[in-house]
């Protein structure tokens with residue numbers, strides 16, 4: 149019996165260790181790039197002079213919003229400028245921004261496969277008549293530059309397939325569970341198989357169903373079939389919670405929060421927020437909601453302070469170009485991370501679990517705690533509450549130099565004497581060294 153027990157414990161430990169190690173890199177990474185690029189990119193958010201503003205107004209939803217026929221929508225493929233499209237540039241931009249992984253839309257809700265699929269004819273190569281497989285080129289560029297690659301795949305909504313789910317299904321058609329299963333077995337599963345077979349190592353499969361599967365047409369077995377396929381073909385590939393299974397299900401490797409939803413409490417398991425720099429995910433020529441660089445810093449750092457990460461989206465144009473507004477923000481963040489990455493990569497929330505100081509956020513890495521100061525205190529005193537241990541030393545990080553600061557600790561409140569001016573234009577860092585936090 150004892151040996152049975154020890155084998156059981158060993159097995160449990162092994163399986164735990166396995167899941168733990170599969171997500172290690174993801175929890176180190178903290179910052180990745182999302183790319184939304186498809187036929188909708190060519191519409192640029194407008195259709196026959198109409199820029200409809202009801203619903204979510206996402207540019208990538210234009211086919212649905214403007215009730216465009218499959219055929220007419222397919223003609224957008226003619227507007228792609230193949231001479232100018234170089235997926236490697238996206239990878240280089242992600243690196244420059246300090247991002248550690250990249251998630252590409254392989255098939256969005258419009259049902260168009262971006263790669264050269266053998267499942268059906270509704271793919272970018274077939275519709276455009278070009279022999280380019282952007283997914284293949286992107287996979288090669290990611291390998292070349294040491295960038296982890298993930299695929300977004302819209303498994304639930306597919307506006308092209310007669311038997312898949314349509315967001316507006318009650319009004320437009322009715323699909324039986326049997327019909328839905330035909331879509332699942334004849335389109336989704338074979339396409340997933342292609343993506344997991346033909347493009348080398350895939351680090352993440354990012355699904356997009358934001359309500360629990362019980363409220364949808366999906367049967368649990370169908371989702372588990374996708375999980376099995378992934379585990380069989382790519383054992384290290386991570387699966388996000390928008391597959392539709394609960395976050396604590398053994399199949400789900402990390403939780404995806406709502407779009408642009410940032411946590412407000414510490415979350416112990418791996419998680420990320422998908423975020424936009426603008427409003428739309430796909431390219432829109434009518435974008436009016438560019439966020440400031442500071443807002444994006446805050447999205448990233450507040451998430452890391454609560455143990456999570458940020459997958460930040462770009463929506464390149466149909467000629468591959470990334471909007472300048474995105475590039476300039478990505479480069480600012482990349483320059484900062486190049487100097488201060490130790491406070492983000494591999495960093496966690498602090499055991500203090502405090503956040504929302506009036507000056508900014510805390511992260512921790514090994515035995516160091518980092519104060520990310522967004523608002524430089526006017527009295528030049530940084531107050532950190534809730535610290536029971538005694539810091540060995542406290543420094544301001546300036547470029548890559550450490551400038552020693554004096555401080556006083558009264559009970560669990562530390563008062564740090566700051567330099568007279570902020571040490572960085574965006575986020576100034578103060579590093580607290582401990583023997584043990």
Ligand code: JFZ
Pocket residue numbers: 206208209356358405406407422429
């Ligand atoms: C979905 C897509 O519809 C959208 O086009 C984009 O791809 C984005 C990443 O995901 O949009 C969502 C998903 C979830 C919520 C809202 C919009 N949500 O949880 O509120």
